[in-house]
Amino acid sequence: MIDVVLCASGSDEVRIVHGVARDHAGELRVVRRCADLAETLAVVSAGVGDVVLIDLEVRGMDREALSDMLRTAGAVVGLVHRAEGVPTSTTLGLRHVVDATAPVAEVAAVLQSAASPDARAIEDWVQTRPDPHAPRGRLLAVWGAAGAPGRSTLAANIAHEAALAGVDTILVDADTYGPALAQILGVVDDAPGLVAACRASARDTLDVGTVASIVPVLHPGLRFLSGIGVPARWPEVRPSSLDGVWEVLRRSAALVVVDAGSCLEEDEELSYDTMAPRRNAASTSAVAAADTVLAVTTADPVAITRLLREDERLRELEVTDLRVVVNRVAPPTPADRIRSLVLERMDVRAISTVPDDPATLRRACWDGTLLSEAGPRTPVRRAVRDLALSLLPEPVAVAGAPAG
Incomplete structure (x- = not known):
């Protein structure tokens, strides 16, 4: 016997409940009829039911709600509404869906399939399904341990150098503790772009067209997705939405450069016992999704020690292409x-160095400019340009680059 938690509109609810009771009493039973999403989440969190059947047009339904529901529910089936000549309403990436007007026998078959032991794991239920034939760019996460090693400055300049090299690039501020890219870039209107992207992803409306509207052009070939603005807005950035954001950004540019926050910790007690948002989700999601992680550290014993201590966490996040600067x-x-110290203790693909130039960096910071503008012929700019070229998806010849 499969216990069903049902959340549907009046006519659909009555038809399904009566049909199950009349024709499938020995297989299914509706144990709870919920009036709204909040009640459904509460019932599911209490451990009631084997499968949830929910109208995907219920108020408040999005990927976040599904993600929370799937943490405790055995399975979830979505009721979708199709009309002739009208595109199918969103499935929010849910694996099992059924038309709200389908015969009860068909609804019952989908419920039984979803609740079967052979059903796939949670991570396969709520997902973004990319077009396998669509172009897909690379994701570079610029990360560094605590202590302000300069990752935001490097992320901004690497993205700009990539754009100058002819690579269509999107720069993302995913630091939920101290977002700084807007100030570094001299952006006056610091709209919370990452929050907007996550909201669209949660509603399953984020696509390449949406990205074009919320990610403005900063320089030729370089677009900027600003951070959360006020750090207190971090609960609005959640991992189930971020996974969709990264995927759509990859389809929108050849290179996506993410400025990730320093903290990669995950509170295990929160992870397993609650559905609370996690402040480090943006950083861990970006690092885990990245094709390449650039770990930034400064040239002093304290910073190097902090980097080495994060090696185990980076392995847990399955970072396969780690480079250190x-x-x-x-x-x-x-x-x-x-260099030898890092190579002895970490599995890194490459180590680069960037010289110190406080005068040029201060001038760039105060003017809201990048190294190519504040010090185009300085050693620090040349080092960052060479680093950026080594990280590009494919070797790119730089046209018109200043002579060394």
């Missing part, structure tokens, strides 16, 4: 010693 290198920093 040692920032602000200046005499008497033992660059070769740092």
